[in-house]
Amino acid sequence: MPVTRTSDNREYESTTVSEADKKFNRLAKLEIDIKAKKAAAEKRIATIKAKLESETDAAVSEYKELAEWLDAYILANKGRFAKPRMRPTAFGKYGLRKATKLSITDEQLVIKQSDALGMALYEKKYKILKKAVESAISEGKNIAGAKIISGDIAGFTVDKKLLDAAIK
Numbered sequence: 001m002p003v004t005r006t007s008d009n010r011e012y013e014s015t016t017v018s019e020a021d022k023k024f025n026r027l028a029k030l031e032i033d034i035k036a037k038k039a040a041a042e043k044r045i046a047t048i049k050a051k052l053e054s055e056t057d058a059a060v061s062e063y064k065e066l067a068e069w070l071d072a073y074i075l076a077n078k079g080r081f082a083k084p085r086m087r088p089t090a091f092g093k094y095g096l097r098k099a100t101k102l103s104i105t106d107e108q109l110v111i112k113q114s115d116a117l118g119m120a121l122y123e124k125k126y127k128i129l130k131k132a133v134e135s136a137i138s139e140g141k142n143i144a145g146a147k148i149i150s151g152d153i154a155g156f157t158v159d160k161k162l163l164d165a166a167i168k
Helices: 017-076 107-117 130-138 160-167
Strands: 086-089 092-095
Touching (some): 017 092, 017 160
Antiparallel strands (some): 086 092
């Protein structure tokens, strides 16, 4: 009776432990190098952001004060913005705009009203609680569409001390 292979493992079966060690060591060195470069980049980004923040602090503060002042001016002088509602300048325009915003004060009341009117004013979102499903299956309950799969998985861990040393 012929043997049918679902995958060709001959290369891996013929590899020596020493060769596998070399591959893992190269993989670990690559991971260390990648993480070190990413950490260095993140550090540079943090330095740039800190510098930007210190350089723009005064401008941001003044911007906020001017925006608050302009809002107060516009609202105190609505009559000046009847026609045109927006005052054009060389830098843009400012004035009154029409704004509409929905305010929901009682979500449960909206849901009840939606059901009473037969309207779709809300949506239900379901989230499967994986721990609860796993627990139910472990207790012997049959949950259609779910099963616990056990078995060996391949894995590796690069020495954390080496990663930390490279990041410093």
